[in-house]
Amino acid sequence: MGEDSATEPDRGDRAARYSNAEASRSRGSDALRAAQMYYLQDLTMNAIARELRTSRSTVSRLLSTARETGLVEIQVNNPQLRAPSLEHEIRRRFSVEAHVVPVSELVRDSEVLERVAIQAARTIGPLVESDAVIGVAWGSTLSAVSQHLARKLTHDTTVVQLNGAGNTQTTGIAYASEILQRFGHAYGARVEQFPVPAFFDHAETKTAMWAERSVRRILELQERMTMAIFGVGSTNSGIPSHVYSGGYLDDADLLALNQERVVGDVATMFFRADGSHRDLLINQRGTGPELELLRRVPRRICVVSGEAKLSGLRGALAAGLPTDLILDEATARWLVQDEPR
Structure with a gap:
């Protein structure tokens, strides 16, 4: 009797799990049907609601589920010959694939x-x-991007961190x-x-660490990257870059960057307005990928928000870092101006 009673909760748990799985499959099936009718058959939400014998609000939720779970991927095709003038001009000048996000100049930095x-x-x-091996930097911009990713099933894909995140106040691991x-x-x-x-506090420490097998494993992964995703760091943006606001650089570092005419960084590797970077001492202590290595990655997606990052963006473009650029409309307009802002 004791044995039978001990199995009852297990049976209940199994039944609950089966019921939840069935409900999840049913929602997924309904979301797929709604998406097919809405996107492929051009039916209105009211018509779909009648066919599925449900409410219009439920259809709206099903369509949201279809987008969030990757059943539907919304893509606005924008062939170069029909591209808006800003995107076309950025492609022509900087030889990058440009995606300009229409945003009014009246919108706050956080909303942009x-x-x-x-x-x-x-x-x-x-x-x-x-x-794929996808290198991902950390920072305010990538944190925002990561919160809106839609599910897409891939096989044998690796996401590797581009640069260390620790400082004297925190390991940075959680962030x-x-x-x-x-x-x-x-x-x-x-x-x-x-x-x-x-x-690192000392370039010699980095050299020693880079010889360790545990670190070499990550470095070798970075050398096999097929895609890299990063923002551009800046000291004066409306939403401060995390590397500048999070205690990673002290006053001596910031003074040195100013004296060296540094305009920005990608994954904590710094550069000047003309893209030069090899002689910058701070890069000998930084843990991001060497910019020569980054340039060898086939696809390099740079995401930029805010006009205050213009100088850093110009430097990144001069260094040949992005192959793809996603940015807001106001920043795009200033970027194609002849005179740097």
């Missing part, structure tokens, strides 16, 4: 970032493939991990973190 992040997430999704885990969850990918500081 949110809208750029949403479009970036939807642009990145269709580009992610199986057997960077949250961003990477969202990318890994969205694409069903394995996540490889890089548990080193953002900057």
Whole structure:
């Protein structure tokens, strides 16, 4: 009797799990049917509601589910010959694939970032493939992008952290991990973190660490990247770059960057307005990928929000870092002006 009673909760748990799984499959099936009728058959939500014998609000939720789970990928086709003038001009001048996000100049910086992040997430999704090694930087921009990624099942894909996140106040693991885990969850990918500081105190320490086998494993993954996703760091943006606001650089570092005429960074590797960077001493202590290595990655997606990042963006373009650029309309307009702002 004791044995029979002990199994009752197990039977109940199994029944509950089966019921939940069935409900999930049913919702997925309904979401797929609603999406097919709405996007492929041009039926209105009212017509779909009548056919599925449900309410219009339920149809709206089913369509949202279809988008969020990757059943539907919304893509605005924009062939070069029909591209808006801003995108066409950026492609012509900088030889990058440009995606300009229409945003009024009256919108606050935080809302601009949110809208750029949403479009970036939807642009990145269709580009992610199986057997890929995707390098992901951390920062305010990538954190926002990671919150809007739609699910897309891939196989044997790896997401690898581009640069360390620790400083004298924190390991940075929780912050960077949250961003990477969202990318890994969205694409069903394995996540490889890089548990080193953002900057070493001494270049010699970095040299010694880079010889360690545990670190070499991550570096070798980075050397096999097929895609890299990053923002551009800036000291004066409306939403401060995390590397500048999070205690990663002290006053001496900031003074040195100013004296060296540094305009920005990608994954904590710095550069000047003309793209030069090899002689910058701080890069000998930084843990991001060498910019020469980054330039060898086949697809390099740069996401930028806010006009205050213009100088950094110009430097990144001069260094040949992005192949794809996703940015807001106001920043795009200033970018194609002849005179730097």
